[in-house]
Amino acid sequence: MSGKKQVTTDSVGQRIRALRLANNLTQDEFAAQLGVSRSAIAQWETDRAGQIRENLERISKVLGTSLAYLVSGETGSLQGDELALMRLYRACAPEDRQILLRTAKRLARS
Numbered sequence: 802m803s804g805k806k807q808v809t810t811d812s813v814g815q816r817i818r819a820l821r822l823a824n825n826l827t828q829d830e831f832a833a834q835l836g837v838s839r840s841a842i843a844q845w846e847t848d849r850a851g852q853i854r855e856n857l858e859r860i861s862k863v864l865g866t867s868l869a870y871l872v873s874g875e876t877g878s879l880q881g882d883e884l885a886l887m888r889l890y891r892a893c894a895p896e897d898r899q900i901l902l903r904t905a906k907r908l909a910r911s
Contacts, residue, residue, distance in 0.1 A: 814848035816871055820864040821846075822895040834863050 821831050821842075828842040835842075835856060844851040845860075853860075861868045869875040876887055890901055 811874075812848050813853065813871060814846045816866075816874060817842075817860060817864070818846040819891060820866055823898050824864060825895070831863065835859055 821828070826834075828839045828846075832839045832842045837852075837856065841851050845853045845856075857868060857871055861871050864871075867875075876884055890898060893901060
C-alpha cells in the first residue's frame with residue numbers, strides 16, 4: 802500500500818470522492834460529465850449542501866455504482882468473500898485500486 806492518506810467512505814460525499822478518484826476523474830472532468838460546476842463537486846465531496854439530491858441518480862451512473870451505495874454505503878447482495886474484497890478495495894488508495902484490478906484481471910485469465 803502507498804503512504805498516501807486513505808479515503809474514507811463514511812458519508813455520501815466521501816463515497817462520491819472515493820469513486821471519482823477510483824475512476825481517475827478530476828473534479829473538473831466529473832463536473833463536465835454531470836453538467837455542473839467544479840465547485841458543486843467540491844461541495845458534495847465535503848458534505849456541504851448544494852443540489853446533491855437532484856443529481857444522485859446521474860452521479861451513480863457516471864461513477865458506475867448503485868444509488869443505494871451512494872446514499873447508504875449498502876453493497877447490495879454481496880456476501881462473504883465478495884463483500885470482504887469490495888470493502889478492502891474501497892479502503893485502498895486509487896493507485897492501489899488499479900494494482901488490485903490488474904492483478905484480478907490477470908488471475909481471472911489463468
